[in-house]
Amino acid sequence: MTLVYFPSHFKRAPAIFFFAFFLFTLGVTHFFGGSVSLLQAGESKAGLPYIVKKGDSLGEIALRYNVSVTAIKKWNKLTGDKIFEGQRLRIEPFPLHSYTVKSGDTLSEIALASNIPVSRLRELNKITGDRIYTGQKLQLVNDRKRTEKPSVHVVEKGESLWDIAKQYDISIAAIKKRNHLKTEVITPGMTLSLKEVPEEKHAKEKTDEEDPELFEYKVRPGDNLSTIAERFDVAVSLLKQLNGLKENRIYPGQTLQLRPTSLDEAVHVVRSGETLSSIAFKYRMNVSDIKRINEIEGSKIVVGQELRLKGAKPNVYIVERGDALWEVAQAYGMRVEELKRLNGLTSDRIYPGQELQLGIAPARPFGTYTVKKGDYLGRIARLHQMSVADLKSMNNMKTALIYPGDQLKVTPFLQQGSEWLKISEINWDDLMGSSGGLKKITLGNGPYYGSRPMARRQNNRRYYESARLSLWNTYKRAQKLQAALDRKIAKMGRLSDCLNGWHIVIDPGHGGLDPGAVVANLDGNGDKVYVVEDEYVYDVALRVYVMLRLHGADVTLTLLSPDHLIRHSDPPVQTFVNEKNEVYNSRAFNRGNSRSHWPKGGRNGNLSRRVAIAENAFKNVPRNRRMLLSFHADIDHSSPNVPLVLYYRNRRTGRPDRASKQFAKAIQPFLGAGTVIRGQNVFVLRNSPADISVMLELRNLAYTDHAWALRFEELRQRDAEKVVRGVVEYVKGKG
Ligand SMILES: [Zn+2]
The missing domain is CATH 3.40.630.40 (Zn-dependent exopeptidases)
Structure with missing residues (x-):
């Protein structure tokens, strides 16, 4: 059910587009509950390390990370363009802090592209109207004041508590206290709360006014996983998945993550200049794993393509943005009630990144699609809420070649009750x-x-x-x-x-x-x-x-x-x-x-x-x-x-x-x-x-x-x- 896919036949697009696109894809990675976005999380990171490989040039590295050569030189205090094999370079993550206006750009286009309101852009740059000029350097971030701090951190492979403490400028003791850690042992994928939750913050709130979109919850005496799951409309299985819980035991004072973040979705949208290896590097994965999960042959990926970073176990469906439970049920020929029972869902609400057990799913029903001129697999897959891999496996296809007039099996469009018109x-x-x-x-x-x-x-x-x-x-x-x-x-x-x-x-x-x-x-x-x-x-x-x-x-x-x-x-x-x-x-x-x-x-x-x-x-x-x-x-x-x-x-x-x-x-x-x-x-x-x-x-x-x-x-x-x-x-x- 891949929703983000871009046509592969790209002509050269104007500079503003690529700029727009890479910022847009950043925007895509918002956390839920409106708490923080990766944009802000990225700012406080110390930067990605990059070890120079044989034959690398500054220009290539700059392209790969969608940054300028000047920026790399600045971050690494380099005076010339010379780099040597094995050299360790620091690459600052996004966002861009400024943008140089190109001919034909408008203020609103730049605002849109950089994901900030026009009013904010004016304020940052002390502009009153819409007039900008070619070559003008616009500030996109207020460098002095970065107040928004992320409220959680998901532990990456190889990170120590010390790294994280340094990254967010918090003491190790504070992180331990906020997360009720007894030792300094942390594991990749673990979500750490960074914000201090006042002890009695929730105690006096009326239950019916509780924010249904609350991102974190501090366990109170008498709570158990199922009451919390019901109150916040998440399945127990998802709560366990999000909080790395093996059993159902929780403790008063423990902070639980209630909603998946974009990191839990484990999806990467390909940006301009990225290669499979740069993406693999970014997430510390093997190229072969990314290729396997996404059933990619060769090494071609396109801008805007959505890559999964986590493979689904057999008979498990990982929910994507925009999927409704009834659509998933329909796609796998199941009844909604059955899917709910299998997954202990108390309502029809599901979340991106949530893993749904399909049980032993019966054979999938399918519809037929006749390939039109100009069609390509990505489009057909997207129109039918399928992934390309899904489409290919449903049709036993070895390659992505299709011809007008070909008949493909696809997920059928919505069917409803029987006695009425469908x-x-x-x-x-x-x-x-x-x-x-x-x-x-x-x-x-x-x-x-x-x-x-x-x-x-x-x-x-x-x-x-x-x-x-x-x-x-x-x-x-x-x-x-x-x-x-x-x-x-x-x-x-x-x-x-x-x-x-x-x-x-x-x-x-x-x-x-x-x-x-x-x-x-x-x-x-x-x-x-x-x-x-x-x-x-x-x-x-x-x-x-x-x-x-x-x-x-x-x-x-x-x-x-x-x-x-x-x-x-x-x-x-x-x-x-x-x-x-x-x-x-x-x-x-x-x-x-x-x-x-x-x-x-x-x-x-x-x-x-x-x-x-x-x-x-x-x-x-x-x-x-x-x-x-x-x-x-x-x-x-x-x-x-x-x-x-x-x-x-x-x-x-x-x-x-x-x-x-x-x-x-x-x-x-x-x-x-x-x-x-x-x-x-x-x-x-x-x-x-x-x-x-x-x-x-x-x-x-x-x-x-x-x-x-x-x-x-x-x-x-x-x-x-x-x-x-x-x-x-x-x-x-x-x-
Ligand atoms: Zn409107």
Whole structure:
């Protein structure tokens, strides 16, 4: 179920990309619970030792570690370029402390690439506007103040307590005390707590307000592993795995790690300039082990490729980010209940890096995929939530060669209950053919109705097209198109009737004059393309719309587009164009025709109209049957690269909207491993008239792999199915 994979046919990309990419992949390695990231952990490390080999040059070493020659010279106080075999060099780990502006760079691109907010970048460099100039050196890190310290350290092979104490500037005695160590013996893989936990910190907290995302927990008298596992929604087996426990015995005062860190995931995303041997060196592994675990023949790896650092035992599945339990069960032809029983899971929640016992799994069911022109194994594997190795073994392939027309066995897409229509049976092509009398125009990124975008793809960040009709006429056309879709849905079977009586308002974020985030990405040819948040979010929202209706819910969209419905995007070099033509789904709001009448974001936006549309939709709906789902894929540097569910929390009192928080918790497992929930003061949630209101940040455009994923309709469909699954299970759970 590999999710991070990049096309292998790379052309030369602009400097900013490689810079961006290597920082992005760093960003990928966030710890859970938002405590620390490797970025910060790296800063306090003393640096990697590198022993110069025969024939090495400073330039090659610099390339391998993605640092500059000047930097290596500085770290090692070298005056010339000469190095000798056997010489010990110190390589400072990431991040870059500064970046020299290249022609064509923008401040926001650099901010995005370096994973820090534009505001912070301005502050660090004392810039007020967006003006930067070629050659300008920008500080990316505040050198004097590095307050954020990691809270845990995972012991690496060969490390002594003394090394660790020195690295974090803490005494050995303190580490021993914080980790209840009786001796100085530590073992690789052991997680050491670095933070002091005040003795009575948790004692007075109310249980129901306990932070469900707490990273560490100090064992209190009377606790046992199962009560802790239940309280924090982790399996006992995972707690033992994370804390290196052989038995179930724990002691009051002992600090337990509750969530896996990115290190526990044991995945490395290949960066520019890396080789199998440099990666092996980094993790102190053998090249042959990495090759074996990842079933790599030869030594070719590509930037962005995800490498596992830990092999799974037979009949064990290691959870990847974004995997939901039901997906794993389905992939191995098991029932969710069976998988839960085998692994002692009390809920459906699983975590990246968690090892799941599959028991003696029956033969895997499979679907068939016909190879298209331009396909390559990595893409096919990714589309079907498989690893390349998995795909190859399922098809008994010796090499990666495939030809158009080949039939491959793949993991089947989602199947549901039997008496109803299956999701796989929904005829999406037919739904896309709903035209409402408008001329259908089939494009690579289409279909479109009535009018087509002027550009074939989003070529730069600033490109947009304005609506060509008046607000009223745009609205009439959008309504016609939506009505045609509704007629098609009404003629289809049902998935179930479990959402009967519910009214769900779907709010596709941004739209109209506000495109949301626009980020650079690479297409299959290695060329830069741009992903516009609102265009993609609208597509996901429409897919959710269809499926919720097929489960029996009444559904209302806050926004409508006049020229497109659900869209294919194949080939993936196609991107959706930033069209500023979505309108509010309301007669009343489309009577004027000034800019202020179009959907707008920002401080002076008109978000309250979304709330008004919801109010209107809920007019005759009984209490506790009203739900609002707002869809986004914002750039959020403060969150890891996982889906995020936001519920309303009062900024001043800290009081959450309880029903929405409960809902967020309930759907969390269905959105996939690693999904984070968070209370936040968000306008639409604060003012929502629904009983349950959440904002779903399905993708985080701060990460290149998420921008990549959004471009594929199969993965948008996967996101949509996860949401629908979550809603259905929540409603079922309420009885
Ligand atoms: Zn957004």
